[in-house]
Amino acid sequence: MNTTEQLLPLMHDFNAVIMIFAVTVMSSYIILAAISTSALKEYFRRNRFVRYNSLLALPDAPSISLIAPAYNEGKTIQENVHSLLSINYNNFNVIVVNDGSKDNSMEVLTKAFDLILSDVAYIDTVPTKMVKGIYVSSNPSYGRLIVVDKENGGKADALNTGINVARNPYVVCIDVDCIMDKDVLLKLAKPFLESSCKRVIATGGVVRIANSCVIKSGKLVSVHAPDNLLARIQVLEYLRAFMLGRMAWAKMDGLLLISGAFGMFDREIVLACGGYNTQTVGEDMELVVRMRRYMIEQKQPYTVQYIPDPLCWTEAPESYKILIKQRSRWTRGTFETLLLHRKIFMNPKYGILGMLSYPYWMLYEYWAPIIEFIGLIITIIFACSGILNWTFFGLLLIFSYIFAVGFSLLAIYVEESTFKRYNTFKDLRKLLLAALIEPIIFHPVTVYAALKGNWEKIKGKNGWGDMTRKGFEKKTI
Amino acid sequence: MYIYFYKALKNTDLTLLFLITGIILFALTGILFLCATLIKRKRKLIKQKKKQVYIEQIEAMLFALIFEQLTIKEVIAQYWAIPKDNLFKKLMIRSVVSLHQNYTGNQKLILEQFYTKSDLSEYSLLKLRSIWWKHKVEGIRDLSALNVTDAIPEIRDALGHNNELVKKEALIGLISLEGITLMNQSEIDQIDIDDWSQSCIIFNMKRKQQTFPEDITYLLKSRNESLVLLAARIIDFFQLYTFYPALLQSGMQLTTVKHQQDLARIKERIKTFISNEYD
Incomplete structure (x- = not known):
């Protein structure tokens, strides 16, 4: 028996394994999409007639602190803080944490908002890097603003500082460069007012891509599909992830991740859990998992809610270099969180969290790119050995491609049936074209970035890396 | 079952058949979603155009009414003369409610009279009597916003409805009216x-x-x-x-x-x- 004949049964096994993996991934996507669609329907049913402004009449509306860590955001910080201050809500303040920026962020803030040093004492309930000063505005118009200047310690450390400074029972952690919908807090606060038997420990929201949208005075004026192809593809990616994925996990009460760009938390529980973990770059996911573990271990009934409304708009990377950096960081973050909380894996004590959410994330979010890469390597070996079943290989590629395109089309359809934020036929055309191209030019890059993230983890890299922002001012009218 | 599936997948012919079926199925589903999206977009644009025309007509009538350029009788005559569908009525009620919230005194009363004397309050009552909870909520909201006290008994009945949203809306509406x-x-x-x-x-x-x-x-x-x-x-x-x-x-x-x-x-x-x- 020659080598080729020896490899033949191996190839059949390999084909079968690849098929099983592909089919289970696709089935899980379809199931999640079906649950999401039903959850979206339910959300619209419940909120169809809601008058969010009513909450402005309630003096007991949850008091919220918006925490926005800023690092080298000098270009956009003024406009962004203006946007945060103009949010439609009664009981809130904005805490901007300047995380030792090397640029002129602090000067810009001081000048723009007439900041003066406050004599408020800093109590580090969660240990953080040294705080240089807490500033408030001398201008009563900016009475809601608090700026904390501190030594650089990373995003998690900055968020912990903000949580320490906050006095309100709820904190909304956001990226300072995000553009918020003016009703964002009204919508986020609603679940906290409705649930009576379970404590709402966190509410997550949808993050959308703001590239090419028209921003005026820190407010989103009109929404467009990005001109940049990479950013446009990320619109589809976000639509799929937030509307067809997380919505389902929230419905099943198994949501593991609330985006670091936008989430609301019960401050008491965050503090009881020790705040954000500064040792991981996936601090957003890690906190949610830790909070959930804490509630389960304390045997306290709780829930994590999710709002599908597009409330937070962020700038997506427009270059492959920055995209790869971002995605490799996400992989490291996922790996670190899964490793830290390995105890919950298939542990019935943690319910859906341990039995479904964790295994899903491990297999389909963390391992998927690695399996895909291994599959590619084996395919190349088989091709070189001349035993590759080209028909199978070609059909599998087409199968995966058609599924990916179909799934993106479903995401576009769901968006068109629900929030309808992309208004023109031109936008629709742009998104449809992106759906056709994405599996060819975008997916391989994300696989590469995930592998890079693993490699970086093996090498012991822990930092965030720089992510240069273009800033919204370019597109401002 | 898993082993059976695994063995079936090792059968090349079956696997290829499965892949081809999958490709056709996903392609057809994709095309279906694409068509549905395009149809929805087309309908949305048609509705937007229609809305624009309706809003212009509605604003002309209502502003003439509240600024007393025309009497209620004349406006109602204009209203009857216009061919209207449910969208027109919905937009009309929305505008009346919105103006009712923004104005005080006589203008408020004029708007309430217009609402009851035209068929708009009847339309809201029909909604309240509907079996669909969405229509019920809409009906209660409109009738209570425009102070239609005749609707109180029917709104009170809705307090016993099995849908929580209807129940709550009825309570809010009743407190608003009574x-x-x-x-x-x-x-x-x-x-x-x-x-x-x-x-x-x-x-x-x-x-x-x-x-x-x-x-x-x-x-x-x-x-x-x-x-x-x-x-x-x-x-x-x-x-x-x-x-x-x-x-x-x-x-x-x-x-x-x-x-x-x-x-x-x-x-x-x-x-x-x-x-x-x-x-």
Whole structure:
């Protein structure tokens, strides 16, 4: 028996394994999409007639602190803080944490908002890097603003500082460069007012891509599909992830991740859990998992809610270099969180969290790119050995491609049936074209970035890396 | 089953057949979604155009009415002359409600008269009688916003509806039409009024500038804990000073921790307010 004949049964096994993996991934996507669609329907049913402004009449509306860590955001910080201050809500303040920026962020803030040093004492309930000063505005118009200047310690450390400074029972952690919908807090606060038997420990929201949208005075004026192809593809990616994925996990009460760009938390529980973990770059996911573990271990009934409304708009990377950096960081973050909380894996004590959410994330979010890469390597070996079943290989590629395109089309359809934020036929055309191209030019890059993230983890890299922002001012009218 | 599936996949012919079927299926589904999206977009654009035309007609009629360029009779005659569908009626009601909220005095009354004398209030009543909860909620909201007191018995019936949203909307609508005294009635005693509904009730009371009865302290003694909290919030929000002593003494019957905490917060706020007044 020659080598080729020896490899033949191996190839059949390999084909079968690849098929099983592909089919289970696709089935899980379809199931999640079906649950999401039903959850979206339910959300619209419940909120169809809601008058969010009513909450402005309630003096007991949850008091919220918006925490926005800023690092080298000098270009956009003024406009962004203006946007945060103009949010439609009664009981809130904005805490901007300047995380030792090397640029002129602090000067810009001081000048723009007439900041003066406050004599408020800093109590580090969660240990953080040294705080240089807490500033408030001398201008009563900016009475809601608090700026904390501190030594650089990373995003998690900055968020912990903000949580320490906050006095309100709820904190909304956001990226300072995000553009918020003016009703964002009204919508986020609603679940906290409705649930009576379970404590709402966190509410997550949808993050959308703001590239090419028209921003005026820190407010989103009109929404467009990005001109940049990479950013446009990320619109589809976000639509799929937030509307067809997380919505389902929230419905099943198994949501593991609330985006670091936008989430609301019960401050008491965050503090009881020790705040954000500064040792991981996936601090957003890690906190949610830790909070959930804490509630389960304390045997306290709780829930994590999710709002599908597009409330937070962020700038997506427009270059492959920055995209790869971002995605490799996400992989490291996922790996670190899964490793830290390995105890919950298939542990019935943690319910859906341990039995479904964790295994899903491990297999389909963390391992998927690695399996895909291994599959590619084996395919190349088989091709070189001349035993590759080209028909199978070609059909599998087409199968995966058609599924990916179909799934993106479903995401576009769901968006068109629900929030309808992309208004023109031109936008629709742009998104449809992106759906056709994405599996060819975008997916391989994300696989590469995930592998890079693993490699970086093996090498012991822990930092965030720089992510240069273009800033919204370019597109401002 | 897994082994069977695995063995089946090792059969090349079957696998290829599976892949081809999958490709055709996903391609057809994709095309279906694409067509559905395009149709939805097309319909949306047609509806937008239609809406634009309707809004222009509606605004012309309503502004002529509230600025008294035309009488109610003339506007109603204009209204009947226009061929209209449900979208037109919906937009018309929305505009009437919106103007009703923004104007006071005579203009408010004119709008209410126009609503009842045209077939719009009938349209809202039909909605209220519908079997669909969405229509019921819409109907209750419109009728209560435009003070159609004739609809009170039917809205009261909706308090017993099995849909929570209809029940809550009926409660909000009734308080909006009848005032706070409604809360003394036995049917309210069974309804748990969550914080969200309470904020809607207070918001409506404020918007309608409702007056208060001489004594509402009986509400603070209710067995319905959410009602106690609502009464406390009303006293606090509208600064009904005369009820402060009763409010500060209330809440002994509350057993839910959340309600106790919320009431304690309101009392604390009132105590601070009183001490600031005396200082």
